Amino acid sequence: MADKHLPLPLHHTSRQIPFSRPATPQAQPLQIGIYGLGNIGYPMARNLAAYKTSQPVSSPPLLVYNRTVSKSENLVKEAGGEANVRIAQSAAQLVIECDVIITNLANDAVVKSVYTEFSKALTQSPPARNKIFVETSTIYPTLAGELDNLISYVPHSRLITCQVFGAPAAADKAQLVLIMSGDYRSKKEMAYLLVPAVGRKVYDLGENLEKAPTFKLIGNSIMLGCMEVVAEAQTLAEKSGIGAKAVQMLVRELLTSPLLISCSMMIAYGDRMVNDSFDGSNGFAINGGIKDASHMRQLTNDHNSPMPVIDAAYSHLLTARALHSAQALQGHQEFNTLDFSAVVAGTRVAAGLDGLHSGKYSKVIKDV
Numbered sequence: 001m002a003d004k005h006l007p008l009p010l011h012h013t014s015r016q017i018p019f020s021r022p023a024t025p026q027a028q029p030l031q032i033g034i035y036g037l038g039n040i041g042y043p044m045a046r047n048l049a050a051y052k053t054s055q056p057v058s059s060p061p062l063l064v065y066n067r068t069v070s071k072s073e074n075l076v077k078e079a080g081g082e083a084n085v086r087i088a089q090s091a092a093q094l095v096i097e098c099d100v101i102i103t104n105l106a107n108d109a110v111v112k113s114v115y116t117e118f119s120k121a122l123t124q125s126p127p128a129r130n131k132i133f134v135e136t137s138t139i140y141p142t143l144a145g146e147l148d149n150l151i152s153y154v155p156h157s158r159l160i161t162c163q164v165f166g167a168p169a170a171a172d173k174a175q176l177v178l179i180m181s182g183d184y185r186s187k188k189e190m191a192y193l194l195v196p197a198v199g200r201k202v203y204d205l206g207e208n209l210e211k212a213p214t215f216k217l218i219g220n221s222i223m224l225g226c227m228e229v230v231a232e233a234q235t236l237a238e239k240s241g242i243g244a245k246a247v248q249m250l251v252r253e254l255l256t257s258p259l260l261i262s263c264s265m266m267i268a269y270g271d272r273m274v275n276d277s278f279d280g281s282n283g284f285a286i287n288g289g290i291k292d293a294s295h296m297r298q299l300t301n302d303h304n305s306p307m308p309v310i311d312a313a314y315s316h317l318l319t320a321r322a323l324h325s326a327q328a329l330q331g332h333q334e335f336n337t338l339d340f341s342a343v344v345a346g347t348r349v350a351a352g353l354d355g356l357h358s359g360k361y362s363k364v365i366k367d368v
Contacts, residue, residue, distance in 0.1 A: 029059035033098035041104035163216035289340030316346020
Protein backbone atom coordinates (compact mmCIF):
# COMPACT_ATOMS: atom_id res chain seq x y z
CA MET A 1 0.00 0.00 0.00
CA ALA A 2 1.43 3.38 -0.97
CA ASP A 3 1.69 5.90 1.85
CA LYS A 4 -0.37 9.02 1.11
CA HIS A 5 1.11 10.82 4.10
CA LEU A 6 4.85 10.96 4.36
CA PRO A 7 6.35 10.00 7.72
CA LEU A 8 7.60 12.75 9.97
CA PRO A 9 11.40 12.92 9.79
CA LEU A 10 12.86 11.31 12.88
CA HIS A 11 15.06 14.34 13.61
CA HIS A 12 12.04 16.66 13.70
CA THR A 13 11.45 17.98 17.23
CA SER A 14 9.44 21.19 16.85
CA ARG A 15 6.12 19.39 17.39
CA GLN A 16 5.25 16.48 19.62
CA ILE A 17 2.27 15.51 17.43
CA PRO A 18 2.69 15.48 13.62
CA PHE A 19 -0.99 16.24 12.92
CA SER A 20 -3.12 19.36 13.01
CA ARG A 21 -5.71 19.35 15.77
CA PRO A 22 -9.01 17.65 14.80
CA ALA A 23 -11.38 20.25 13.36
CA THR A 24 -14.38 19.70 15.60
CA PRO A 25 -14.84 18.14 19.03
CA GLN A 26 -16.74 14.89 19.48
CA ALA A 27 -20.53 15.26 19.70
CA GLN A 28 -20.33 13.15 22.84
CA PRO A 29 -17.34 11.95 24.89
CA LEU A 30 -15.62 8.81 23.68
CA GLN A 31 -15.93 5.61 25.65
CA ILE A 32 -12.37 4.29 25.83
CA GLY A 33 -11.42 0.70 26.63
CA ILE A 34 -8.13 -1.06 27.23
CA TYR A 35 -7.51 -4.80 26.92
CA GLY A 36 -4.26 -5.93 28.58
CA LEU A 37 -2.84 -4.68 31.86
CA GLY A 38 0.76 -5.88 31.74
CA ASN A 39 3.94 -3.94 32.53
CA ILE A 40 3.12 -1.33 29.87
CA GLY A 41 -0.66 -1.62 29.59
CA TYR A 42 -1.31 -1.07 33.30
CA PRO A 43 0.45 2.32 33.63
CA MET A 44 -1.01 3.37 30.26
CA ALA A 45 -4.50 2.64 31.58
CA ARG A 46 -3.86 4.34 34.92
CA ASN A 47 -2.43 7.48 33.29
CA LEU A 48 -5.22 7.64 30.72
CA ALA A 49 -7.84 7.38 33.47
CA ALA A 50 -6.09 10.13 35.46
CA TYR A 51 -5.81 12.38 32.41
CA LYS A 52 -9.49 11.97 31.54
CA THR A 53 -10.59 12.93 35.04
CA SER A 54 -8.42 16.07 34.90
CA GLN A 55 -10.16 17.43 31.80
CA PRO A 56 -12.92 20.07 32.08
CA VAL A 57 -15.37 18.03 29.94
CA SER A 58 -16.65 14.99 31.79
CA SER A 59 -16.31 11.62 30.09
CA PRO A 60 -17.34 8.08 30.96
CA PRO A 61 -14.99 5.99 33.10
CA LEU A 62 -12.30 3.99 31.37
CA LEU A 63 -13.44 0.42 30.67
CA VAL A 64 -10.74 -2.26 31.15
CA TYR A 65 -10.44 -5.98 30.65
CA ASN A 66 -7.63 -8.30 31.67
CA ARG A 67 -7.60 -12.07 31.97
CA THR A 68 -6.09 -11.77 35.45
CA VAL A 69 -8.98 -9.97 37.13
CA SER A 70 -6.93 -8.91 40.17
CA LYS A 71 -4.97 -6.46 38.00
CA SER A 72 -8.18 -4.79 36.91
CA GLU A 73 -9.35 -4.61 40.52
CA ASN A 74 -6.05 -3.04 41.59
CA LEU A 75 -6.37 -0.47 38.83
CA VAL A 76 -9.88 0.50 39.95
CA LYS A 77 -8.58 1.10 43.48
CA GLU A 78 -5.52 3.04 42.32
CA ALA A 79 -7.59 5.19 39.95
CA GLY A 80 -10.02 6.23 42.67
CA GLY A 81 -12.94 3.88 42.13
CA GLU A 82 -15.54 2.99 39.54
CA ALA A 83 -16.26 6.62 38.76
CA ASN A 84 -12.93 6.59 36.90
CA VAL A 85 -12.39 2.94 35.87
CA ARG A 86 -14.89 0.14 35.30
CA ILE A 87 -14.12 -3.55 34.73
CA ALA A 88 -15.59 -5.27 31.67
CA GLN A 89 -16.79 -8.80 32.26
CA SER A 90 -15.69 -10.00 28.83
CA ALA A 91 -13.85 -8.99 25.69
CA ALA A 92 -17.23 -8.83 23.95
CA GLN A 93 -18.55 -6.26 26.45
CA LEU A 94 -15.41 -4.15 26.04
CA VAL A 95 -15.54 -4.05 22.26
CA ILE A 96 -19.31 -3.52 22.02
CA GLU A 97 -19.44 -0.67 24.52
CA CYS A 98 -16.29 1.24 23.54
CA ASP A 99 -15.59 3.74 20.78
CA VAL A 100 -11.82 3.36 21.20
CA ILE A 101 -10.29 -0.04 21.99
CA ILE A 102 -6.60 -0.08 22.93
CA THR A 103 -4.85 -3.45 23.11
CA ASN A 104 -1.50 -4.24 24.71
CA LEU A 105 -0.91 -7.99 24.78
CA ALA A 106 1.85 -10.54 25.30
CA ASN A 107 2.35 -12.19 21.91
CA ASP A 108 1.03 -12.61 18.38
CA ALA A 109 -1.15 -15.63 19.15
CA VAL A 110 -2.94 -13.81 21.95
CA VAL A 111 -3.37 -10.68 19.81
CA LYS A 112 -4.95 -12.64 16.96
CA SER A 113 -7.18 -14.57 19.36
CA VAL A 114 -8.42 -11.36 20.98
CA TYR A 115 -9.15 -9.65 17.66
CA THR A 116 -10.99 -12.76 16.50
CA GLU A 117 -13.15 -12.43 19.62
CA PHE A 118 -13.70 -8.76 18.82
CA SER A 119 -14.72 -9.53 15.23
CA LYS A 120 -17.13 -12.25 16.30
CA ALA A 121 -18.79 -10.03 18.92
CA LEU A 122 -19.21 -7.10 16.53
CA THR A 123 -20.53 -9.33 13.76
CA GLN A 124 -23.30 -10.35 16.15
CA SER A 125 -23.82 -6.75 17.39
CA PRO A 126 -22.82 -4.39 14.54
CA PRO A 127 -21.83 -0.92 15.77
CA ALA A 128 -23.83 2.15 14.85
CA ARG A 129 -20.97 4.53 15.75
CA ASN A 130 -17.36 4.71 14.63
CA LYS A 131 -14.84 2.51 16.41
CA ILE A 132 -11.06 2.87 16.42
CA PHE A 133 -8.85 -0.06 17.34
CA VAL A 134 -5.37 0.87 18.59
CA GLU A 135 -2.99 -2.09 18.58
CA THR A 136 0.10 -1.30 20.70
CA SER A 137 1.62 -4.77 21.21
CA THR A 138 4.98 -5.78 19.74
CA ILE A 139 3.89 -8.00 16.84
CA TYR A 140 5.27 -9.30 13.57
CA PRO A 141 4.31 -6.78 10.85
CA THR A 142 2.22 -9.11 8.67
CA LEU A 143 -0.09 -9.78 11.60
CA ALA A 144 -1.33 -6.20 11.24
CA GLY A 145 -2.84 -7.13 7.87
CA GLU A 146 -4.56 -10.15 9.39
CA LEU A 147 -6.03 -7.96 12.13
CA ASP A 148 -7.18 -5.44 9.54
CA ASN A 149 -8.97 -8.22 7.65
CA LEU A 150 -10.82 -9.14 10.85
CA ILE A 151 -11.78 -5.55 11.61
CA SER A 152 -12.50 -4.29 8.08
CA TYR A 153 -15.59 -6.49 7.85
CA VAL A 154 -17.11 -4.61 10.80
CA PRO A 155 -19.08 -1.47 9.84
CA HIS A 156 -17.68 1.90 10.99
CA SER A 157 -14.47 0.31 12.30
CA ARG A 158 -10.84 1.30 11.71
CA LEU A 159 -7.54 -0.16 12.91
CA ILE A 160 -4.29 1.67 13.54
CA THR A 161 -1.02 0.20 14.74
CA CYS A 162 0.53 2.27 17.53
CA GLN A 163 3.64 0.59 18.89
CA VAL A 164 5.31 2.19 21.90
CA PHE A 165 8.93 2.77 22.83
CA GLY A 166 9.84 2.99 26.48
CA ALA A 167 10.48 0.88 29.57
CA PRO A 168 7.81 0.42 32.26
CA ALA A 169 9.34 3.42 34.08
CA ALA A 170 8.65 5.59 31.00
CA ALA A 171 5.10 4.25 30.78
CA ASP A 172 4.67 5.02 34.49
CA LYS A 173 5.55 8.67 33.87
CA ALA A 174 3.58 8.97 30.60
CA GLN A 175 6.82 9.43 28.65
CA LEU A 176 6.33 6.76 25.98
CA VAL A 177 7.13 7.49 22.33
CA LEU A 178 4.27 6.39 20.06
CA ILE A 179 4.80 5.09 16.52
CA MET A 180 1.61 5.19 14.43
CA SER A 181 0.54 3.81 11.08
CA GLY A 182 -2.86 3.29 9.50
CA ASP A 183 -5.94 5.42 8.79
CA TYR A 184 -4.94 9.09 8.86
CA ARG A 185 -7.98 10.56 10.59
CA SER A 186 -7.92 7.84 13.24
CA LYS A 187 -4.22 8.49 13.91
CA LYS A 188 -4.89 12.20 14.28
CA GLU A 189 -7.71 11.62 16.75
CA MET A 190 -5.73 9.10 18.77
CA ALA A 191 -2.59 11.24 18.83
CA TYR A 192 -4.47 14.02 20.61
CA LEU A 193 -5.99 11.49 23.00
CA LEU A 194 -2.74 9.69 23.89
CA VAL A 195 -0.37 12.69 24.14
CA PRO A 196 0.20 13.78 26.85
CA ALA A 197 -2.05 11.23 28.56
CA VAL A 198 0.29 8.25 28.07
CA GLY A 199 3.13 9.46 25.84
CA ARG A 200 5.27 12.47 25.03
CA LYS A 201 5.68 12.23 21.24
CA VAL A 202 4.14 10.68 18.13
CA TYR A 203 5.84 9.59 14.90
CA ASP A 204 3.60 9.10 11.87
CA LEU A 205 4.82 6.36 9.50
CA GLY A 206 2.02 6.59 6.96
CA GLU A 207 -1.06 4.48 6.19
CA ASN A 208 0.56 1.06 5.73
CA LEU A 209 -0.31 -0.77 8.96
CA GLU A 210 2.89 -2.83 8.84
CA LYS A 211 5.17 0.19 9.19
CA ALA A 212 4.76 0.84 12.92
CA PRO A 213 5.36 -2.78 14.04
CA THR A 214 8.29 -2.99 11.63
CA PHE A 215 9.86 0.12 13.12
CA LYS A 216 9.23 -1.18 16.63
CA LEU A 217 11.23 -4.33 15.87
CA ILE A 218 14.02 -2.26 14.31
CA GLY A 219 14.16 -0.10 17.43
CA ASN A 220 14.15 -3.14 19.71
CA SER A 221 16.95 -4.67 17.64
CA ILE A 222 19.13 -1.71 18.61
CA MET A 223 18.54 -2.39 22.29
CA LEU A 224 19.04 -6.14 21.96
CA GLY A 225 22.16 -5.63 19.84
CA CYS A 226 23.62 -3.20 22.38
CA MET A 227 22.94 -5.66 25.19
CA GLU A 228 24.69 -8.39 23.23
CA VAL A 229 27.74 -6.17 22.73
CA VAL A 230 27.89 -5.38 26.46
CA ALA A 231 27.50 -9.08 27.30
CA GLU A 232 30.34 -10.07 24.95
CA ALA A 233 32.60 -7.29 26.26
CA GLN A 234 32.00 -8.28 29.87
CA THR A 235 32.69 -11.92 29.11
CA LEU A 236 35.92 -11.12 27.25
CA ALA A 237 36.99 -8.97 30.18
CA GLU A 238 36.43 -11.90 32.55
CA LYS A 239 38.49 -14.25 30.38
CA SER A 240 41.30 -11.73 29.81
CA GLY A 241 41.78 -10.95 33.49
CA ILE A 242 40.24 -7.47 33.55
CA GLY A 243 36.84 -8.23 35.03
CA ALA A 244 33.26 -7.51 34.03
CA LYS A 245 32.89 -4.70 36.56
CA ALA A 246 35.69 -2.75 34.88
CA VAL A 247 33.86 -2.94 31.57
CA GLN A 248 30.66 -1.82 33.25
CA MET A 249 32.50 1.17 34.72
CA LEU A 250 33.64 2.05 31.20
CA VAL A 251 30.10 1.68 29.85
CA ARG A 252 28.87 4.10 32.50
CA GLU A 253 31.66 6.55 31.68
CA LEU A 254 31.07 6.44 27.93
CA LEU A 255 27.29 6.60 28.00
CA THR A 256 26.93 9.33 30.61
CA SER A 257 29.52 11.61 29.04
CA PRO A 258 28.01 14.95 27.95
CA LEU A 259 29.65 14.36 24.57
CA LEU A 260 27.80 11.08 24.01
CA ILE A 261 24.21 9.84 24.13
CA SER A 262 23.02 8.66 27.54
CA CYS A 263 21.47 5.20 27.61
CA SER A 264 20.20 4.50 31.10
CA MET A 265 18.52 1.27 30.04
CA MET A 266 21.83 -0.19 28.82
CA ILE A 267 23.42 0.78 32.11
CA ALA A 268 20.59 -0.81 34.07
CA TYR A 269 20.72 -4.09 32.15
CA GLY A 270 24.51 -4.15 32.31
CA ASP A 271 24.19 -3.88 36.09
CA ARG A 272 21.85 -6.86 36.04
CA MET A 273 24.40 -8.88 34.09
CA VAL A 274 27.27 -8.00 36.42
CA ASN A 275 25.23 -8.88 39.49
CA ASP A 276 23.41 -11.93 38.07
CA SER A 277 20.14 -10.10 38.77
CA PHE A 278 18.07 -12.01 36.26
CA ASP A 279 14.65 -11.80 37.93
CA GLY A 280 12.15 -11.52 35.07
CA SER A 281 9.30 -10.51 37.35
CA ASN A 282 10.94 -7.09 37.75
CA GLY A 283 12.06 -6.53 34.18
CA PHE A 284 11.47 -7.74 30.63
CA ALA A 285 10.85 -11.50 30.78
CA ILE A 286 13.08 -13.66 28.59
CA ASN A 287 10.17 -15.13 26.61
CA GLY A 288 9.35 -11.63 25.41
CA GLY A 289 12.97 -11.12 24.36
CA ILE A 290 13.01 -14.43 22.47
CA LYS A 291 9.74 -13.55 20.75
CA ASP A 292 11.05 -10.12 19.69
CA ALA A 293 14.37 -11.59 18.51
CA SER A 294 12.47 -14.21 16.51
CA HIS A 295 10.49 -11.46 14.81
CA MET A 296 13.68 -9.49 14.11
CA ARG A 297 15.30 -12.53 12.49
CA GLN A 298 12.24 -13.16 10.32
CA LEU A 299 12.25 -9.50 9.32
CA THR A 300 15.93 -9.62 8.30
CA ASN A 301 15.17 -12.75 6.26
CA ASP A 302 12.20 -11.14 4.54
CA HIS A 303 14.31 -8.11 3.54
CA ASN A 304 17.63 -9.90 2.85
CA SER A 305 19.32 -7.70 5.43
CA PRO A 306 21.54 -9.78 7.73
CA MET A 307 21.92 -8.86 11.39
CA PRO A 308 24.43 -11.38 12.81
CA VAL A 309 24.38 -9.84 16.29
CA ILE A 310 20.64 -10.55 16.55
CA ASP A 311 21.21 -14.15 15.42
CA ALA A 312 23.80 -14.50 18.16
CA ALA A 313 21.60 -12.80 20.76
CA TYR A 314 18.69 -15.07 19.86
CA SER A 315 20.89 -18.14 20.33
CA HIS A 316 22.18 -16.84 23.65
CA LEU A 317 18.67 -16.13 24.92
CA LEU A 318 17.70 -19.70 24.07
CA THR A 319 20.80 -20.92 25.92
CA ALA A 320 19.83 -18.92 28.99
CA ARG A 321 16.28 -20.25 28.93
CA ALA A 322 17.54 -23.81 28.50
CA LEU A 323 19.83 -23.44 31.51
CA HIS A 324 16.95 -22.05 33.54
CA SER A 325 14.65 -24.89 32.46
CA ALA A 326 17.29 -27.44 33.49
CA GLN A 327 17.56 -25.77 36.89
CA ALA A 328 13.78 -25.85 37.25
CA LEU A 329 13.69 -29.58 36.56
CA GLN A 330 16.24 -30.07 39.32
CA GLY A 331 14.25 -27.80 41.64
CA HIS A 332 16.90 -25.17 42.34
CA GLN A 333 16.17 -22.27 39.98
CA GLU A 334 16.75 -18.91 41.64
CA PHE A 335 14.03 -17.02 39.76
CA ASN A 336 10.58 -18.06 38.56
CA THR A 337 11.35 -16.51 35.18
CA LEU A 338 14.45 -14.91 33.71
CA ASP A 339 14.90 -11.31 32.63
CA PHE A 340 16.25 -10.94 29.10
CA SER A 341 19.51 -9.51 30.46
CA ALA A 342 20.27 -13.23 30.97
CA VAL A 343 21.45 -13.06 27.33
CA VAL A 344 24.92 -12.87 28.94
CA ALA A 345 24.53 -16.53 29.93
CA GLY A 346 25.02 -17.54 26.29
CA THR A 347 28.33 -15.71 25.93
CA ARG A 348 29.51 -17.04 29.29
CA VAL A 349 28.74 -20.66 28.37
CA ALA A 350 30.46 -20.23 25.00
CA ALA A 351 33.53 -19.05 26.91
CA GLY A 352 33.46 -22.01 29.28
CA LEU A 353 32.00 -20.09 32.24
CA ASP A 354 28.89 -20.71 34.29
CA GLY A 355 25.98 -19.08 32.52
CA LEU A 356 23.75 -17.83 35.32
CA HIS A 357 26.05 -17.73 38.35
CA SER A 358 29.20 -15.69 37.89
CA GLY A 359 30.20 -16.52 41.47
CA LYS A 360 30.93 -20.09 40.42
CA TYR A 361 33.97 -19.20 38.35
CA SER A 362 37.23 -17.62 39.35
CA LYS A 363 37.16 -13.86 39.61
CA VAL A 364 39.88 -11.44 38.68
CA ILE A 365 42.51 -10.85 41.35
CA LYS A 366 43.83 -7.33 40.99
CA ASP A 367 47.55 -6.74 41.10
CA VAL A 368 48.64 -4.89 44.24
